Amino acid sequence: MIRKVRLAPVIFFVFLVIIILIDLPENRTLKFSLGGFKVDTIIHPLRIDFQIGTWRIKKNFSTHLGLDLKGGSHLVYEADMKKIVLSDREDALSSLRDVVEKRVNFFGVSEPSIQTYKTGDNYRLTVDLPGVQDVSETMALIGKTAELDFREEAAMSSADIKEATQTPVILRLTQKTDLTGRHIKKSSIQFDPNTGKPVVALIFNGEGAKLFEEITKRNVGKALGIFLDGIPISAPTVQQAISGGEAVISGDFSVDEAKNLSIAINSGALPVPIKLKELKAIGPTLGAEHVRKSVFAGMIGLVAVVVFMVSYYGFFGIIASFALLIYGLITFALFRAIPVVLTLSGVAGFILSIGMAVDANILIFERIKEEERKGKSRDIAIRIGFGKAISAIKDANLTTLLVAFILFNPFNFSLFPQFGLVKGFALTLGIGVLTSLFTGVVITRRLIGAFYKNQPRSKPPNRRSNRGKK
Amino acid sequence: MINFLKYKFFYFIISGIVLVVGIFSLVRYGFVFSLDFTGGGIVEYSFDKKISRDVIQKTTQTEGIKIVSIEETGENRYLLKTAPIDEKKEETLRKKIQDAHKVRIETLRFETVGPTMGKETAQKTIIAAIVAIIGIFLYLTISFSRFTYGLAAIVALIHDFLIVLGTYSLLSRFLDAEFDTLFVTAILTTMSFSVHDTIVVFDKIREHTKIETTTPFSHLANKAVTETMVRSLNNSLTIILMLLALILLGGLSIKFFVATLLIGTITGTYSSPFIAVPVLEMMEGKKKRK
Numbered sequence: 191m192i193r194k195v196r197l198a199p200v201i202f203f204v205f206l207v208i209i210i211l212i213d214l215p216e217n218r219t220l221k222f223s224l225g226g227f228k229v230d231t232i233i234h235p236l237r238i239d240f241q242i243g244t245w246r247i248k249k250n251f252s253t254h255l256g257l258d259l260k261g262g263s264h265l266v267y268e269a270d271m272k273k274i275v276l277s278d279r280e281d282a283l284s285s286l287r288d289v290v291e292k293r294v295n296f297f298g299v300s301e302p303s304i305q306t307y308k309t310g311d312n313y314r315l316t317v318d319l320p321g322v323q324d325v326s327e328t329m330a331l332i333g334k335t336a337e338l339d340f341r342e343e344a345a346m347s348s349a350d351i352k353e354a355t356q357t358p359v360i361l362r363l364t365q366k367t368d369l370t371g372r373h374i375k376k377s378s379i380q381f382d383p384n385t386g387k388p389v390v391a392l393i394f395n396g397e398g399a400k401l402f403e404e405i406t407k408r409n410v411g412k413a414l415g416i417f418l419d420g421i422p423i424s425a426p427t428v429q430q431a432i433s434g435g436e437a438v439i440s441g442d443f444s445v446d447e448a449k450n451l452s453i454a455i456n457s458g459a460l461p462v463p464i465k466l467k468e469l470k471a472i473g474p475t476l477g478a479e480h481v482r483k484s485v486f487a488g489m490i491g492l493v494a495v496v497v498f499m500v501s502y503y504g505f506f507g508i509i510a511s512f513a514l515l516i517y518g519l520i521t522f523a524l525f526r527a528i529p530v531v532l533t534l535s536g537v538a539g540f541i542l543s544i545g546m547a548v549d550a551n552i553l554i555f556e557r558i559k560e561e562e563r564k565g566k567s568r569d570i571a572i573r574i575g576f577g578k579a580i581s582a583i584k585d586a587n588l589t590t591l592l593v594a595f596i597l598f599n600p601f602n603f604s605l606f607p608q609f610g611l612v613k614g615f616a617l618t619l620g621i622g623v624l625t626s627l628f629t630g631v632v633i634t635r636r637l638i639g640a641f642y643k644n645q646p647r648s649k650p651p652n653r654r655s656n657r658g659k660k
Numbered sequence: 661m662i663n664f665l666k667y668k669f670f671y672f673i674i675s676g677i678v679l680v681v682g683i684f685s686l687v688r689y690g691f692v693f694s695l696d697f698t699g700g701g702i703v704e705y706s707f708d709k710k711i712s713r714d715v716i717q718k719t720t721q722t723e724g725i726k727i728v729s730i731e732e733t734g735e736n737r738y739l740l741k742t743a744p745i746d747e748k749k750e751e752t753l754r755k756k757i758q759d760a761h762k763v764r765i766e767t768l769r770f771e772t773v774g775p776t777m778g779k780e781t782a783q784k785t786i787i788a789a790i791v792a793i794i795g796i797f798l799y800l801t802i803s804f805s806r807f808t809y810g811l812a813a814i815v816a817l818i819h820d821f822l823i824v825l826g827t828y829s830l831l832s833r834f835l836d837a838e839f840d841t842l843f844v845t846a847i848l849t850t851m852s853f854s855v856h857d858t859i860v861v862f863d864k865i866r867e868h869t870k871i872e873t874t875t876p877f878s879h880l881a882n883k884a885v886t887e888t889m890v891r892s893l894n895n896s897l898t899i900i901l902m903l904l905a906l907i908l909l910g911g912l913s914i915k916f917f918v919a920t921l922l923i924g925t926i927t928g929t930y931s932s933p934f935i936a937v938p939v940l941e942m943m944e945g946k947k948k949r950k
Contacts, residue, residue, distance in 0.1 A: 472768070
């Protein structure tokens with residue numbers, strides 16, 4: 191008989207290598223020498239970046255830590271929809287989301303997450319800002335209505351003028367014009383060529399350009415106030431009538447302030463007023479501590495489980511430990527690939543799932559042993575034991591998957607939990623169950639097939655005669 | 661084979677006692693609810709040198725911040741529970757303490773929550789859990805082609821749910837464990853574990869009833885329990901080993917979460933052979949088998 195090249199072990203090996211590559215630690219320097227061979231590199235998890243035709247695949251695998259582990263802020267706002275017609279509320283909420291996102295992006299927060307959801311009659315907006323601790327600054331920006339308007343000096347009787355000239359210019363600018371932030375098409379930050387100082391450039395739309403021209407015409411030689419949310423930002427003196435619809439706000443800005451202002455003007459007013467319902471800010475120290483402790487606890491737990499399994503089940507225990515290791519590697523790779531944001535409860539769930547993943551193995555081993563006790567040959571015992579164990583594993587895991595599915599609420603029914611802790615937990619639970627099914631059914635079977643069959647045994651095994659039978 | 665079912669009323673009494681104590685505590689003391697449910701503020705500070713509790717207390721008083729409690733969570737570390745405060749108040753408080761006592765403060769945690777948030781999450785989770793239970797019942801009824809299996813599994817599940825809830829109420833009363841969203845997830849884990857464990861035993865019973873069609877049901881049930889006992893104990897032991905590691909070394913903030921999972925694992929393991937199987941036997945055993 192010609193031996194065919196067996197593909198399965200090759201595929202398995204390649205699969206394992208990919209998983210390990212995905213799981214590699216991030217930015218870890220590796221330095222050692224082996225004989226005359228010196229190694230000094232920085233380790234990264236796998237990065238995919240290639241092109242097939244016009245289709246580009248790019249993916250970095252890295253661990254996504256939740257706010258409680260990384261530090262950061264979690265804010266929940268409630269939108270006040272009283273003044274908005276019922277049918278327009280969903281739209282208002284999504285445009286609210288867009289405006290807030292623009293403002294948040296300004297801060298250069300990496301991976302902010304802004305979500306909206308409706309619960310009962312309440313419309314909510316959640317903002318997650320990893321790494322941001324100075325919440326007051328962020329909150330000020332998010333909540334800002336950013337209503338820009340232009341004001342001119344009120345017409346005064348000549349009697350008032352004498353008195354009025356003694357008050358600062360700003361206080362005399364009391365007359366609101368029709369020109370407001372609505373008329374601005376775009377705003378950007380520029381630098382004054384003379385002073386090198388940052389200024390905010392404004393481009394008006396058609397109507398705005400006309401209004402601006404009129405206003406400047408009647409105010410030549412006088413101050414024109416630019417107000418943001420009723421607060422004067424700058425009050426330049428109009429030199430001449432300006433047509434063409436472009437203007438510049440020059441205040442004594444720092445670059446950041448100018449950028450901030452430009453963003454605020456660009457994003458305009460919030461479509462609906464919002465109120466803060468919840469704020470959670472966690473410092474990076476506490477998060478790092480949690481990570482360190484959980485990783486350590488996980489290691490200790492894992493060692494304890496391995497010791498127990500090996501001492502109780504002997505050779506089976508070694509196989510189970512391998513299966514467990516592979517289970518851990520696959521799950522972690524999935525966390526990185528999907529990616530799943532790991533929170534403290536997620537990590538705890540993961541560690542717990544390691545304990546539960548052993549179960550599939552124990553079920554299989556107990557069944558195989560049972561069949562062997564009945565006097566069946568090892569080959570048959572493995573096959574029957576497996577078949578019987580699978581039925582229990584299938585039912586038990588499918589119900590757990592069902593629970594995970596309902597809790598995860600993929601269709602976002604407002605009746606069920608819509609975000610946060612419970613959903614994250616459901617996701618880790620679901621991934622854990624699916625992976626343990628996979629390792630139990632595929633990996634353990636393969637490991638047993640590869641090693642256990644050839645284990646010596648008191649009774650002479652009649653392997654040959656059984657192989658290939660149905 | 662051990663005749664486990666002979667002592668079924670003994671198991672019911674044990675469960676009954678734990679349930680009665682737990683439910684008594686539940687009704688009498690209820691829970692200490694976390695910030696998510698009550699609304700309020702939490703501020704955790706780390707100081708670079710020693711500072712006394714009184715100093716913090718005094719500053720909060722002069723700032724007009726209502727303090728619920730001050731807890732020392734570590735070396736030069738304090739956790740303040742307050743009435744809801746905004747971020748500006750927190751900032752003034754921090755600056756006041758820093759300036760007046762020449763210490764540097766790192767804000768480890770700052771939370772402020774309106775009281776409706778947690779309630780909503782809990783309500784939705786309860787609805788989801790009820791739907792999940794109905795789903796489990798239907799699945800088991802189809803998979804085992806008898807509704808009694810599903811029903812018995814659900815009885816065991818509710819038993820575990822009540823045990824965890826009751827015990828947690830005791831933890832809440834005597835060790836200040838808080839009813840928080842983490843606890844909600846722990847309850848959910850317990851419930852899915854409970855069914856998982858029950859199914860393994862039921863699967864054995866189903867297998868035996870298919871082969872030995874004339875043997876009395878109670879005999880088959882005893883056999884199934886005997887055969888799965890080692891697996892059950894071993895499985896729980898591995899989970900408990902993991903949890904013990906977490907409880908001994910893990911962060912303070914998940915201490916009670918892990919403790920709940922520990923209780924859940926123990927009752928989940930116990931309820932499969934000692935509650936689910938006897939209940940099933942009471943429903944199935946009286947019927948004549950073909």
